[in-house]
Amino acid sequence: MKLISPGALSRFGMLGINARNLDFIGRYNQREQYPLVDNKLKTKMIAQEHQLAVPALRFSLTQQHDVEATIQQLDTMSGFAMKPAKGSGGRGIWVITDRRDGKFVKSSGIVVDHDDLRRHMSNTLAGLYSLGGGADSVIIEDLIQLDPRFDGLSVEGIPDIRVIVFKGYPVMAMLRLATHQSDGKANLHQGAVGVGLTLEEGHYANAVQNGHPIQEHPDTQKPLNQIAIPEWPTILYLAAQCFEVTGLGYLGTDIVIDRDRGPVLLELNARPGLAIQLANNCGLLPRLRHIEGLRETPRRDAADRVHYSIEKLSKL
Amino acid sequence: MNRNATLWFIVAILVAAGIGTALLRHDATQLPWLPGENESIWLVEARVDFYATGGPVTASLSIPETAPGFSIFNEQAASAGYGFAIVTDANDRRGEWTRREASGAQSLYFSASFLPGNAKEDSKRGQLPIPAPEPVFWDAAQVTAATELIEAARSTSSNDYSFAREINERVATPTQNAALLLAKSDSPVDLMRKLLTDAALPTRDVMGLPLEDARRRQSLVPLLEFHDGEQWRLVDPGKGVIDTPENLLLWHRSGRSVLDVIGGQNSRLSFSIIRQSVAPVELLEARTKNSLFAQLGVHRLPIEEQSMFKLLLLLPLGATVVVFFRVLIGLQTTGTFMPVLIALVFLQTELVPGLISFVSVVLLGLLMRGYLSQLNLLLVARLAALIVLVIFVISALSVIGYQLGFSTGMVITFFPMIIIAWTIERLSILWEEEGPRDVLIQGSGTLMVAVVAYLLMDSTVIQHLSFNFPELNFVLLACILAMGQYTGYKLFELHRFAPLRNLGHK
Numbered sequence: 001m002k003l004i005s006p007g008a009l010s011r012f013g014m015l016g017i018n019a020r021n022l023d024f025i026g027r028y029n030q031r032e033q034y035p036l037v038d039n040k041l042k043t044k045m046i047a048q049e050h051q052l053a054v055p056a057l058r059f060s061l062t063q064q065h066d067v068e069a070t071i072q073q074l075d076t077m078s079g080f081a082m083k084p085a086k087g088s089g090g091r092g093i094w095v096i097t098d099r100r101d102g103k104f105v106k107s108s109g110i111v112v113d114h115d116d117l118r119r120h121m122s123n124t125l126a127g128l129y130s131l132g133g134g135a136d137s138v139i140i141e142d143l144i145q146l147d148p149r150f151d152g153l154s155v156e157g158i159p160d161i162r163v164i165v166f167k168g169y170p171v172m173a174m175l176r177l178a179t180h181q182s183d184g185k186a187n188l189h190q191g192a193v194g195v196g197l198t199l200e201e202g203h204y205a206n207a208v209q210n211g212h213p214i215q216e217h218p219d220t221q222k223p224l225n226q227i228a229i230p231e232w233p234t235i236l237y238l239a240a241q242c243f244e245v246t247g248l249g250y251l252g253t254d255i256v257i258d259r260d261r262g263p264v265l266l267e268l269n270a271r272p273g274l275a276i277q278l279a280n281n282c283g284l285l286p287r288l289r290h291i292e293g294l295r296e297t298p299r300r301d302a303a304d305r306v307h308y309s310i311e312k313l314s315k316l
Numbered sequence: 317m318n319r320n321a322t323l324w325f326i327v328a329i330l331v332a333a334g335i336g337t338a339l340l341r342h343d344a345t346q347l348p349w350l351p352g353e354n355e356s357i358w359l360v361e362a363r364v365d366f367y368a369t370g371g372p373v374t375a376s377l378s379i380p381e382t383a384p385g386f387s388i389f390n391e392q393a394a395s396a397g398y399g400f401a402i403v404t405d406a407n408d409r410r411g412e413w414t415r416r417e418a419s420g421a422q423s424l425y426f427s428a429s430f431l432p433g434n435a436k437e438d439s440k441r442g443q444l445p446i447p448a449p450e451p452v453f454w455d456a457a458q459v460t461a462a463t464e465l466i467e468a469a470r471s472t473s474s475n476d477y478s479f480a481r482e483i484n485e486r487v488a489t490p491t492q493n494a495a496l497l498l499a500k501s502d503s504p505v506d507l508m509r510k511l512l513t514d515a516a517l518p519t520r521d522v523m524g525l526p527l528e529d530a531r532r533r534q535s536l537v538p539l540l541e542f543h544d545g546e547q548w549r550l551v552d553p554g555k556g557v558i559d560t561p562e563n564l565l566l567w568h569r570s571g572r573s574v575l576d577v578i579g580g581q582n583s584r585l586s587f588s589i590i591r592q593s594v595a596p597v598e599l600l601e602a603r604t605k606n607s608l609f610a611q612l613g614v615h616r617l618p619i620e621e622q623s624m625f626k627l628l629l630l631l632p633l634g635a636t637v638v639v640f641f642r643v644l645i646g647l648q649t650t651g652t653f654m655p656v657l658i659a660l661v662f663l664q665t666e667l668v669p670g671l672i673s674f675v676s677v678v679l680l681g682l683l684m685r686g687y688l689s690q691l692n693l694l695l696v697a698r699l700a701a702l703i704v705l706v707i708f709v710i711s712a713l714s715v716i717g718y719q720l721g722f723s724t725g726m727v728i729t730f731f732p733m734i735i736i737a738w739t740i741e742r743l744s745i746l747w748e749e750e751g752p753r754d755v756l757i758q759g760s761g762t763l764m765v766a767v768v769a770y771l772l773m774d775s776t777v778i779q780h781l782s783f784n785f786p787e788l789n790f791v792l793l794a795c796i797l798a799m800g801q802y803t804g805y806k807l808f809e810l811h812r813f814a815p816l817r818n819l820g821h822k
Contacts, residue, residue, distance in 0.1 A: 002814040004811075004814045004816065005810070014805070019803035019804070126695035127695060211812060211815055213815065281816060
């Protein structure tokens with residue numbers, strides 16, 4: 001087993017789980033604000049109130065007897081995404097991209113029928129995917145259309161951009177690419193590819209899969225070092241605004257780029273993981289400490305904070 | 317920093333309070349720091365049954381004052397309606413039950429504990445005048461045989477001790493002479509006594525109790541003692557001269573009868589014997605001392621609640637182990653304190669049988685859960701069905717284990733059913749979503765923490781300290797608080813972030 005010395009990690013500015021929990025999540029995130037981000041339905045509502053772009057909600061259901069009516073409605077749609085409102089880590093998300101012989105085709109290519117959908121919805125309602133197993137609700141929203149500029153970069157799923165926002169300042173970002181191994185999900189610990197992005201331009205900085213550096217997408221062999229995210233300032237601005245929306249000091253924002261609508265906020269996370277440091281080959285601590293030491297008078301608005309991050313943080 | 321200062325202050329206070337109280341307790345009660353070797357004592361209960369005829373009753377039972385190879389303590393008599401006293405005279409010690417009127421079947425009990433090893437020499441009765449041997453009368457046919465036997469034994473021995481040994485050998489493996497004599501005697505003991513007395517050795521009849529664990533309705537065995545000029549020696553025909561009796565308690569050594577009952581008939585004496593493992597005597601004494609600490613100790617509670625506290629006071633250690641592994645090492649476990657519960661079960665089942673039964677129940681449960689998920693059930697119903705099936709599995713394993721002769725089959729029933737069902741459900745969801753690798757990681761993490769917690773909790777030193785010095789748990793609490801503010805890297809993170817090293821230098 002290969003080990004790195006704690007001293008080297010510390011010089012590198014790596015943030016560990018214990019320090020994240022105590023010094024950042026524990027200190028800057030208030031518990032009463034967690035439900036806002038742990039429940040996707042609430043996140044969506046409050047984001048819409050603040051005029052942030054989110055995928056359009058088609059249906060939401062909380063009761064078992066709503067399932068039948070919803071199934072009939074779904075029969076008229078060609079594609080949609082079905083999610084548990086309180087799910088975490090991409091669990092329980094079904095993305096239907098197509099119809100075949102009246103059945104539904106998932107993004108992974110698997111065909112499911114009405115019974116499968118019905119069962120999946122009642123499992124979700126019973127809390128199979130929710131944190132702690134409590135009752136849950138199902139939300140069904142419009143499909144995100146893949147931006148052609150990401151062709152060949154993500155398999156069986158849409159790539160999304162994770163931006164860590166600390167006290168409203170974007171501090172680090174990565175692009176997450178689904179792979180066959182990750183089963184179309186964008187979670188790094190399930191085998192998705194993490195591409196670290198430079199804060200000033202949103203260009204490739206480094207890439208890892210399963211914690212190890214890679215050069216090209218493992219399924220499509222497309223080189224990763226050409227990646228440049230379009231509409232980068234808009235994405236950072238969208239991420240920075242989430243601070244005002246939720247009041248959470250240490251926040252992970254997941255943003256996707258829709259072919260037609262541009263950057264759209266997918267979900268928020270009050271306990272964002274640490275793999276982003278591996279993807280960027282860079283520790284979070286120097287940037288977090290820099291922001292912690294800032295004296296903010298007067299308070300900067302989101303646009304100013306994005307500007308500051310691009311100017312200062314990327315040099316750290 | 318202020319928050320940290322307060323916390324460290326609390327930690328320091330807890331450590332000082334815990335260790336300080338333990339020191340004070342040690343000082344006041346002389347409770348030893350280490351458990352010492354457990355000793356086994358024999359609990360012997362004598363039961364006197366008789367049929368009272370309606371008048372006043374006096375039952376008098378000979379009880380040992382000292383028994384060679386044992387020390388006696390904790391004598392008790394229990395019999396409703398009777399007065400009890402221990403009467404000691406010059407050559408006898410007797411327990412006397414008395415009652416003015418009694419009729420019908422009566423049962424009287426006397427119990428005492430015997431601790432092996434602390435042999436005290438027979439002080440009082442050792443100095444009793446040694447009875448002069450009375451003349452023995454053989455009938456005509458026996459005289460020659462007896463004389464020849466005694467002469468033969470005398471010629472192959474050098475003193476009274478070896479003479480008795482020679483006699484015993486001849487009685488145990490009868491020659492022609494001895495066989496003739498045995499046929500005319502009541503028992504080998506009877507013959508031994510006659511022969512030794514005829515050779516002018518002082519003898520006396522004694523009654524011994526063979527000690528075997530968990531025996532009921534035992535009777536006394538007649539034995540013989542002779543005096544070799546220096547001290548009384550015990551002879552057990554067949555076994556020879558016994559210097560220090562082992563697992564043999566000399567109940568009755570001198571005086572009149574073993575049992576006298578006046579005012580009753582059909583009297584009968586029987587014994588029950590149990591061997592118990594107990595803490596050393598100093599420990600028992602320290603616990604019963606009359607200090608403030610002893611008053612406030614857990615030992616004043618009834619035995620049943622004490623054993624519960626014994627387990628309860630071990631829990632803080634298990635919790636500390638979990639904190640250590642999760643915060644400092646970074647092991648993943650199924651459910652936060654599940655490992656402690658499993659460790660508690662291992663304490664009851666022993667490690668290996670516990671591990672085997674736990675793993676097999678969870679594996680079988682996972683198989684059944686796989687089938688249940690195809691049945692298309694609601695979550696709550698599926699969990700409930702799983703609980704029922706887990707109970708079936710455990711019952712089946714117990715029955716099969718019992719039939720195969722493994723008593724370990726029975727211990728699985730200690731496992732908390734609901735927790736097992738939840739574990740199976742969570743592991744199977746983990747399997748579906750993350751794959752078998754994560755199940756293996758979490759499962760082995762859980763078992764590893766459980767085993768470490770078990771090994772610590774199973775140590776006699778730690779059990780002794782946590783039970784006798786419960787205040788030491790404050791020190792554990794201090795450890796938990798201290799670990800709770802650790803913001804450094806976990807051991808597993810050093811591995812997880814290891815790929816950074818090479819990249820860091822490019």
